Amino acid sequence: MSKVTENYHIYLKATELAAIAAAKLRGNGDGKAADKVATEAMRKVLQESNAHTRVVIGEGERDDAPMLYIGEEMGNLDSDLKIDIAVDPLECTNHCAKNLPDALAVLAAAPRGALLHAPDTYMEKLCGSKELIGKLSLSNSVSENLKATSKALQKEISDLKIIVMDRDRHKELINEMNSLGVKPILIGDGDVSGGLKAAESSVDLLYGIGAAPEGVITATAVKAMGGFFEGKLYFMDQTFKERAITMLGDKINNTWSDDELCSSSDSFFVASGVCTGWIPGVIFDGDKAIVTSKIIFGDTKESKIITNEYLIGE
Numbered sequence: 001m002s003k004v005t006e007n008y009h010i011y012l013k014a015t016e017l018a019a020i021a022a023a024k025l026r027g028n029g030d031g032k033a034a035d036k037v038a039t040e041a042m043r044k045v046l047q048e049s050n051a052h053t054r055v056v057i058g059e060g061e062r063d064d065a066p067m068l069y070i071g072e073e074m075g076n077l078d079s080d081l082k083i084d085i086a087v088d089p090l091e092c093t094n095h096c097a098k099n100l101p102d103a104l105a106v107l108a109a110a111p112r113g114a115l116l117h118a119p120d121t122y123m124e125k126l127c128g129s130k131e132l133i134g135k136l137s138l139s140n141s142v143s144e145n146l147k148a149t150s151k152a153l154q155k156e157i158s159d160l161k162i163i164v165m166d167r168d169r170h171k172e173l174i175n176e177m178n179s180l181g182v183k184p185i186l187i188g189d190g191d192v193s194g195g196l197k198a199a200e201s202s203v204d205l206l207y208g209i210g211a212a213p214e215g216v217i218t219a220t221a222v223k224a225m226g227g228f229f230e231g232k233l234y235f236m237d238q239t240f241k242e243r244a245i246t247m248l249g250d251k252i253n254n255t256w257s258d259d260e261l262c263s264s265s266d267s268f269f270v271a272s273g274v275c276t277g278w279i280p281g282v283i284f285d286g287d288k289a290i291v292t293s294k295i296i297f298g299d300t301k302e303s304k305i306i307t308n309e310y311l312i313g314e
Ligand code: VTB
Pocket: 091, 092, 093, 167, 188, 189, 190, 191, 192, 210, 211, 212, 214, 215
């Protein structure tokens, strides 16, 4: 194990406790409240970190996010071990509010400077399994990418399973898929689990525009899984574009691979299930909370499902 991955326990505990906190509010219609308690729970754990932990992707800037804001430093500030983290204490918030599948608490960690500091805007994402590496690109047309996927996976185009978020911005993408005989799997929310399902081949592709920060978290996992990921920032308006320029300069129009979004293999990704979907959600049983997580190591490429029980007092 290398340095960052050796410290995974504390980060696992952070997503586990965030998931439990959010799960207590599952289905109550208030995603913001669930996000808040998940963030508080995650932060409390991260403060115990032996490493000098810095948030590079978090809940927002210091002014608009009271905690886990970008630039927040926690843990042992004197430690030589400097770890950057990208967090989403409650990914797929709306699904937690409605008790629908795939809400997760997620975190990616890597050595200082290894995670792209993605601006809080959108990202066009294309993600799949290792068979697609070198064969697809966001610079190609949708039809070229679907034909290449069909060839690489030896499946009829019309049999391809492609996850797309159900959004107006994807009208054209969906129409193009339909014209090729593909009926995409439209999801309400949650393109992190969508990307991971594609990387592990339970579906063939994730295609479309979601949030950029979660793109970096997904890319860290996909890199460790040996899958294919490309992302390109997408700006809804000029304000977002200008903000991105202050952070990334002339790189804002880059197409980023997973290796560029997470440049170190001394990394790990952890997701704890809030609502059952890609992984099981939290189960409450009397005074116990049972939480399941998937952890993926960048150095060994090992992936584990870990289930832990916590006693929860009321
Ligand atoms: C959400 C969420 C996704 O992107 O939809 C968000 O469900 C942004 O899209 O999982 P909208 O603003 O259109 O809702 C993700 O958070 C992650 O990329």
